[in-house]
Amino acid sequence: MITSKINRSSIFYKIYTRLIFTIIVILFLSPEHIFMQTISRDKGLFESALDIGDNTLPGKLLYNFEKDEYLITGSGNNIWAEEDEFFFVPRKVDGDLFLTANITWDDNGKHEHRKAGLMIRSGMDNDDAYVDVVLHGDGLLSMQYRPVKGGETFELQAPVKIEASLLLDKTGDQFTFGLRQKDGTILNVGTITVPLIGDLFAGLVVCSHDSTKYETALFSNVGFNLVKTAEMDNRIIESTLEIFDIESGVRKIIRRAKEHFEAPNWSRDGEYLLYNSKGKLYKISINGGFPELVNTSFANNCNNDHGISPDGKKIVISHHSEDGNSRIYTLPVDGGEPKLITENGPSYWHGWSPDGNRLAYCAERNGEYDVYTISVEGGIESRLTDAPGLDDGPDYSPDGKHIFFNSNRTGQMKIWRMNIDGSEQKQWTPDDDYGDWFAHPSPDSKWLVFISYDKNVEGHPPNKDVVLRLMQMDGGDPIIIAKLFGGQGTINVPSWSPDSKKFSFVSYRLVSE
Numbered sequence: 001m002i003t004s005k006i007n008r009s010s011i012f013y014k015i016y017t018r019l020i021f022t023i024i025v026i027l028f029l030s031p032e033h034i035f036m037q038t039i040s041r042d043k044g045l046f047e048s049a050l051d052i053g054d055n056t057l058p059g060k061l062l063y064n065f066e067k068d069e070y071l072i073t074g075s076g077n078n079i080w081a082e083e084d085e086f087f088f089v090p091r092k093v094d095g096d097l098f099l100t101a102n103i104t105w106d107d108n109g110k111h112e113h114r115k116a117g118l119m120i121r122s123g124m125d126n127d128d129a130y131v132d133v134v135l136h137g138d139g140l141l142s143m144q145y146r147p148v149k150g151g152e153t154f155e156l157q158a159p160v161k162i163e164a165s166l167l168l169d170k171t172g173d174q175f176t177f178g179l180r181q182k183d184g185t186i187l188n189v190g191t192i193t194v195p196l197i198g199d200l201f202a203g204l205v206v207c208s209h210d211s212t213k214y215e216t217a218l219f220s221n222v223g224f225n226l227v228k229t230a231e232m233d234n235r236i237i238e239s240t241l242e243i244f245d246i247e248s249g250v251r252k253i254i255r256r257a258k259e260h261f262e263a264p265n266w267s268r269d270g271e272y273l274l275y276n277s278k279g280k281l282y283k284i285s286i287n288g289g290f291p292e293l294v295n296t297s298f299a300n301n302c303n304n305d306h307g308i309s310p311d312g313k314k315i316v317i318s319h320h321s322e323d324g325n326s327r328i329y330t331l332p333v334d335g336g337e338p339k340l341i342t343e344n345g346p347s348y349w350h351g352w353s354p355d356g357n358r359l360a361y362c363a364e365r366n367g368e369y370d371v372y373t374i375s376v377e378g379g380i381e382s383r384l385t386d387a388p389g390l391d392d393g394p395d396y397s398p399d400g401k402h403i404f405f406n407s408n409r410t411g412q413m414k415i416w417r418m419n420i421d422g423s424e425q426k427q428w429t430p431d432d433d434y435g436d437w438f439a440h441p442s443p444d445s446k447w448l449v450f451i452s453y454d455k456n457v458e459g460h461p462p463n464k465d466v467v468l469r470l471m472q473m474d475g476g477d478p479i480i481i482a483k484l485f486g487g488q489g490t491i492n493v494p495s496w497s498p499d500s501k502k503f504s505f506v507s508y509r510l511v512s513e
Contacts (some may be wrong), residue, residue, distance in 0.1 A: 048089070102165050188240065352494075375422070383422075451490055
């Protein structure tokens, strides 16, 4: 072969292989999805190298063409607050973009707040809006963003300090921060929405956090993948099934696909997750792999209100009958013929009593949505709430003494708690800037996890910027543990692992096909 005659370590071999790769791309990819990564001798994938702000020490770029590495030295006071000073190696971009790089600091640097990372910026003024993901001098990994020109800068910190590739993914106005570990596993850190406007520039940044000194970082395995994108009205849903570790704060991806799925439950043996998609139920190993269809017979219009019995022998589903109303059924955990539990509809299941004897659900009767319970064998239902407004999302405490639910009876959706007979109804989450939905107690009775919208959002719609919050089950101040794009379908039903160390949920993005 021709390649056997070329020295594999030579520059000619590198040029030759890149030429072959380009030809393959042209032959096998549609033109609208091609981004020609022109490699320059002095700047690699990028078009310029410049200082942002009033830097007294000019930055420097040294691109190693043979190793495809970027050695960047920069100064500057900070990338933060209302204005920035740093050294930027960008190119102009238009459309969706996936940036990635391995970053290591020069050992001669010392400042713990120095920053090196990936940035997408709206303009070159020092106060322009931007989103970045950066490695700090002390090992902190974070996403920083200034939503508007001259505005405040915000931060989303990764829960771990690990050696990993930084990932910054732009899909429309959504920006996702991820980490790729050495074994290839990708950890989600968070997704935010920032509508950057005007000319966008993306690239590599270094800031010394001290305008009188330099700091140097090495960028390797740099990826810059840009594709032509669809208009927002033509985008499709991408769903990501994730597991959140309470101790570490790490979000592990189990399944990501360009399809819509919702509401995971965790099996009682801890081995798999159950979720719904397009009216059907699927289960998937907690280690990932291919989902397996669960036989629900005629019930092929299931919504996201489903779960597994305390003894692990049955599944409860909420299936839309021929009249369009959701009703509750049970069936064997491995699949089979569903048994009708609630004669009346609509009824939406949410909780199973710890002794396995009763089901808690939200139901609309005579124009009012309230919390009800019923025997697992069916029969007469018991109404537990009667306050004006919506009462929804009931779930039992592990000791079987209380039911947590969400209610907007005060004008703002909040988590409430009551006894299982409906007495002593009390607001459980504080009045703040959020509307709280679907609280789920951990099996060890320590925690409540729930989803929170901006308090001005009505209902629990899909495709919103939301947060997951955690609080002690006995009460206290909630803390934000995850930021994501989601809402309806994210965590509608109980999803704790049996050991209370983790829970599962679904996040979403709007992507091009």
